[in-house]
Amino acid sequence: MRDASSSASSSSSTTPRWSGAFRRLAWSNLCAQSAEQISLAAAPLVAVFALGANARDTGLLQTAQTLPFLLLSMPLGVWADRRSRRALMTLAESVRVCAMLCVLLLVLTHALNLPLLAALGFVAATGTVAYNVAAPSLVPSLVPREAYASANGRLELARSVAYSAGPAVGGLLVGWIGAGWAYGGAAALSALAVVLLAGLREPPRASAPPRHFMLELRDGTRFVLRDPLLLPMLATAVFFNLGFFILQAVYVPYAAQRLGLSASAIGVTLGAYGVGMVCGALAAPAIARLLTFGRLLVIGPSCGLLASLVMVATLVAPSFWLALASFFLLGAGPILWVVGSTTLRQAITPARMIGRVSALISTATYGARPVGALLGAALSARWSIDVCLVAAALAFFVQASIIFFSPAARLPSIPEPADEERAAAC
Template sequence: MQVTSSSTSTSSPVRLSAAFQRLAWSNLAAQSAEQISLAAAPLVAVFALGADARDTGLLQTAQTLPFLLLSLPLGVWADRRSRRTLMTLAESVRVFAMLCVLLLVIAHALTLPMLAALGFIAATGTVAYNVAAPSLVPSIVPREAFAVANGRLELARSVAYSAGPALGGLLVGWIGAGWAYGCAAALSALAVGLLAGLHEPSRALAPRRHFMLELRDGTRFVWRDALLRPMLATAVFFNLGFFILQAVYVPYAVHRLGLSASAVGVTLGAYGVGMVCGALAAPAIARRLAFGRMLIIGPSCGLLASLVMVATLVAPSFWLATASFFLLGVGPILWVVGSTTLRQAITPERMMGRVSALISTATYGARPVGALLGAAISARWSVDACLVAAAVAFLVQALIIFTSPAARLQRIPEPGAAAAC
């Protein structure tokens, strides 16, 4: 396989279009709205509705279920229709859901099932936006700027992940639960306004076929592509390992590491700090490293992070736990930037939405599986075994990408490059 594509180098700065700038600001507003509402939901459930741990778990399930159920059909829709229109409708749906929560809180009529149902509706908007946004980038950004553009979008996501939960909690405390949702609705409305002024270049739409045939074509494309297949497998095992760890970390940190609630929060916050640092560094790293080298940074950091966490079994330490979560944030953001860029570079325009949706479904689908594995392993053996199992999953994802042709890429490949493998 020839992996040294003749694509334009990213060594010289590239000016991103006004359309992309609108997309980037819309993305920041949308991601911030999502994180504020996600942070507010369990606080509303506990303090206003008297929910227990089981209730908040079911609420979390309702707010993540659309990623599993709707990513693929929405991906097909993104390939059939205007992606800007889909994103605008998605954010409008989220505005509606959050305004409904606000009104129900004001009327003292909110119930836990209503909160879960509206969370499901809002998450449906999130899924549609997340599927369509990466598919829109190649039509408004030159090929040589894919990595820079994706880095900009991931920076916005990182800032939202870092600041959104804290801001959501502060808003609930300062102005009340309902108005926290009102602020989130205002941010989503801003995202809608920015998208409304975005010009999406016209594209030739493929003739409509049966939904399952289109879905089969997208799945077959990913499975047969020698570059995308290991990228998908790497993401799945990373998320398995990460959510095995997430499932048991808080009780482990309290009972074994002896951390207070605030100290646990600091260690978890290091994840967001790492995401911001990685997103800020992504454009410079993309210019200085071979493309394949950039792809292996994220899985390497994931493996190192899991080993650092395992080290706390013999040397309990706040600083080791903090370093582990920082590594889990800083490296994988570079992975997201690189893997998204690769997907955009080699996927035909006509099936960009389906491919993005398939990878999103597999990635998010691994999360509840990882959490269930964490619960099962801790119940059958111990929390220690969970940390080791997470490290094994991280080792597998690192081995997959290290031995793949994607790790040997010198530059962003041309469309069809994997066909020569």
């Protein structure tokens, strides 16, 4: 049974001393996330302003750049439970460096086209998939249990800074001095992440007996689907990502054509997402002291719904400021969700299967990204971008409803872990 007697705010009220390995993980996370955000912001801008892409094209581009989450999360999750997590992240980030350098070369030789941009975006996204699976699995071996929330908050703050600066920097670089510099900067940051990861000392783990790949996937899947806390968290994240990427798929052409924004202005609105994440991450410790753990989990989905309604309002009143506010809300609230949901997953999942559980959640939630992007492309091609914005708002309404009525929303504090016998029974 889980004991909810520990205070949710206890870990946020103290400042632990971080090990050198965790500091390397945090800094490499900042570099890798910054590289990802610069390249993700540059891709649709290059597609629209340099290659003449329409909303359907940018939707398909988003699909290609997010498809690795659906295809690779589970295999990489099994790797993370079997082998070195540091080696997995280092290898995947090295692949991203190669992909970004290829884009740079194609830009400089004027040989870039939409299929190549999509294909290299697919390859580069493998680095992000590896981070999303391996980093949460690595944290429990680098910090004590009482510091999980603080460690996750520190990692998410780094990610927030990347989400804040990355799109703005990407938009400015593309608008001022061309796409090549954006991809060159992304490659340099990704290479720095490789260097930091290469020097990280990962604590040894007890080797698990070899088992069939599908049996290991089955165990992780059963554990999540049978857990009354993890299942609604999974469903909430799926619908959030579905709505977010319906919006992301069409936002750049919508902002350029309907809102009349330049590449630099679009980068600023996208950057507001990261600014919101920074503000939310900085406010998280104070908010955690004021609210129960369950209420903390509700804030993110609620802000996501509000943000989608603000974006729908631009259909009636086209405005740079409304778009800016929408992306700010999409960052400020959901960052609390990411910290809380990651902490919950680490707290209740047995250490031996945390990689598979993280991978399953990444597969389902981030796998919703290419589905959302593809749906955005289809809706814009069949009807209009207006329909895409309304569809995104409906998805955000569903995710807010799921978490609001779930038992997770009523948790007074961070729960205790499931016992190994119950996990084995799954």
